[in-house]
Amino acid sequence: MQHRTVADLMTRDVVRARRDTPFKEIVELLARNDVTAVPVVDELDRPLGVVSEADLLRKCSAQADPSGHAPLPHPEAWERAKAAGVRAEELMSAPAVCARPEWSVVEAARSMAAQNVKRLPVVDEAGRLRGIVSRGDLLRIFLxxxxxxxxxxxxxxxxxxxxxxxxxxxxxxxxxxxxxxxxxxxxxxxxxxxxxxxxxxxxxxxxxxxxxxxxxxxxxxxxx
Structure with missing residues (x-):
């Protein structure tokens, strides 16, 4: 029997950010490419973390509600730091939880569940970014x-x-x-x-x- 691997299901043309990519540019990257998160990579294209819509929305949730209906939140220190962040390295969830191309669907799914993440950057032997696989990608085997x-x-x-x-x-x-x-x-x-x-x-x-x-x-x- 032949089982599909992460390499078979991952997206290879990955939209990524750098450490110093500014907040607004990340929002534009997500909107322009119709994705919900981007990996943040270093100079050698190795994933450092991932910035998702949830990370970016902390900027909004930390603000006072103009209508006055919602009480002002009392976030944890790390949440306040993210809400104040202006660059990718300040906004990302780190370290990056990564997968390998040869992993099975089961292995990738278990890693997502264990780490409570929705996507995994896929790296080669040198740790360089080669793709990204999401929950939706893994579910494609059921098609x-x-x-x-x-x-x-x-x-x-x-x-x-x-x-x-x-x-x-x-x-x-x-x-x-x-x-x-x-x-x-x-x-x-x-x-x-x-x-x-x-x-x-x-x-x-x-x-x-x-x-x-x-x-x-x-x-x-x-x-x-």
Whole structure:
């Protein structure tokens, strides 16, 4: 089975800022390129941090409400520093949480969840920026068609990996949801089939209704 990597999904033409890029220019970069954040890089194009719309909006949220309806906030020291920032290095969230091109979708998604970030700059072996991958990019694997998913399960999972006859296990896929039927020789093979199917790109869920001839839980090992 072949899994798509971060390199397959990332945006390669990355809009970036430098340490000294001013506040207004960053806002213009976001608007002009229809993005919600930009990595901030050093002179060697290595990511230092990321400036997002949320970082920039602290400038607004720290101000008094002209209508007088919203109470004046009492931000933390780091929030006050960001609100007062005028250059990228003062506004960015740092350090940058980065990914590598060879990472799997699972690895990138787990990193985003663990670090509570929405995007990851992608760097090469030298730490230089090579792309950026967002949550939306990772979710693109679920745009894969049902026919492609079914073909991979039938050909690669059941055939090449497990060596099962095409007529043994039936595969139906609807909206990424896989339903397995048919029968196998030994019951212990069923959870293996389920696990391998779940690992196929684009699979949302797996439901197995597979029969078996031998119940592995009832067989006892033979003694010497």
């Amino acid at each position: 894969r068609g049902d026919d492609a998913i079914r073909d991979e399960i039938t050909r690669d999972v059941l055939g090449r990996t497990l060596g099962l006859a095409p007529s043994g296990v039936t595969v139906e896929v609807h909206e990424g949801q896989v339903t397995l039927g048919g029968s196998v020789e030994v019951s212990s093979l069923i959870p293996i089939i389920e696990r391998l199917c779940r690992n196929v790109d684009g699979v949302v869920s797996v439901s197995a209704h597979i029969g078996y001839r031998i119940d592995a839980s009832r067989t006892s090992p033979t003694g010497a």
